[in-house]
Amino acid sequence: MKIIEGLYGFIWQSPSENNCNSYLIDGAKKILVDPGHRHLFQHVKRGLAQIETTPEQIDVVLVTHGHPDHLETVGSFGPATRWAMSRIDYEFVMKYIGSRVDFPAPAFFLQEGDLVLGDKSFRVILTPGHSPGSVCLYWPEKKALFTGDVVFSQSIGRTDLPGGSGKQLKESISRLAELDVEVLCPGHGDVVAGRENVKKNFKTIKDFWFNQL
Numbered sequence: 641m642k643i644i645e646g647l648y649g650f651i652w653q654s655p656s657e658n659n660c661n662s663y664l665i666d667g668a669k670k671i672l673v674d675p676g677h678r679h680l681f682q683h684v685k686r687g688l689a690q691i692e693t694t695p696e697q698i699d700v701v702l703v704t705h706g707h708p709d710h711l712e713t714v715g716s717f718g719p720a721t722r723w724a725m726s727r728i729d730y731e732f733v734m735k736y737i738g739s740r741v742d743f744p745a746p747a748f749f750l751q752e753g754d755l756v757l758g759d760k761s762f763r764v765i766l767t768p769g770h771s772p773g774s775v776c777l778y779w780p781e782k783k784a785l786f787t788g789d790v791v792f793s794q795s796i797g798r799t800d801l802p803g804g805s806g807k808q809l810k811e812s813i814s815r816l817a818e819l820d821v822e823v824l825c826p827g828h829g830d831v832v833a834g835r836e837n838v839k840k841n842f843k844t845i846k847d848f849w850f851n852q853l
C-alpha cells in the first residue's frame with residue numbers, strides 16, 4: 641500500500657503467523673527496509689509486484705535489527721542488491737548462528753549519523769534496548785521514521801530477548817520522541833500517520849509502558 645509519495649508499506653496482517661512489515665522507499669535508488677522471514681518472502685514479492693517492481697530491482701536492503709523475522713531474507717534479492725545493518729547486531733547474530741549463516745555479509749554497516757542513498761538522505765539512529773544494535777531510520781524530507789521493533793502503534797519492543805535492556809529501550813524511545821515525525825513506520829502492526837497521532841503515541845508509551853520497563 642502507498643503510505644505517502646515515494647513510500648510503500650507491505651504491512652503484515654496475519655494473526656496466526658509472525659513476520660515483519662516491509663517498506664519500500666522508491667527514488668533514484670529502490671530501498672527496502674526489513675525484508676522479513678524467508679519462508680514468507682512471498683509477502684514482499686507480492687507487495688513489490690503490485691507496484692511493478694521485482695526483488696532484483698531493489699538496490700539496497702536496510703535491516704533495523706538482527707532478529708530472523710526482519711533479517712532472514714537479505715540474501716533473496718538480486719545479485720546487485722546490497723544490504724546493511726548495524727555492526728553490533730551483525731556481530732551479535734554471527735555469535736549465535738556463526739557457521740550456519742546462509743546469507744552474504746553486509747555490503748556496509750549502518751552507523752549513527754547521516755546516510756545518503758541515491759537522491760535520498762536519512763539519519764541512522766542507534767536505538768538499543770530491543771536488541772543491542774537496533775537502528776531506526778529517519779527520513780527528514782518526508783518526516784518518516786522507521787522504528788523496527790523499538791516503537792509500535794500503542795506499544796514497544798520486548799526486552800526479554802538476548803541483549804535486550806529496558807533501560808536502554810527507554811533512552812532510545814526518548815530520543816526518537818524528540819524528532820519531528822509525521823509518519824511512524826513500525827516493524828509490526830499499523831503505521832501511525834499524522835504529527836499529532838505520532839506525538840500522542842509517544843505520550844501513551846511514556847505514560848504506560850515506561851512504568852513497565
Ligand SMILES: [Zn+2]
Binds near residue numbers: 705707789
Ligand atoms: Zn525483533
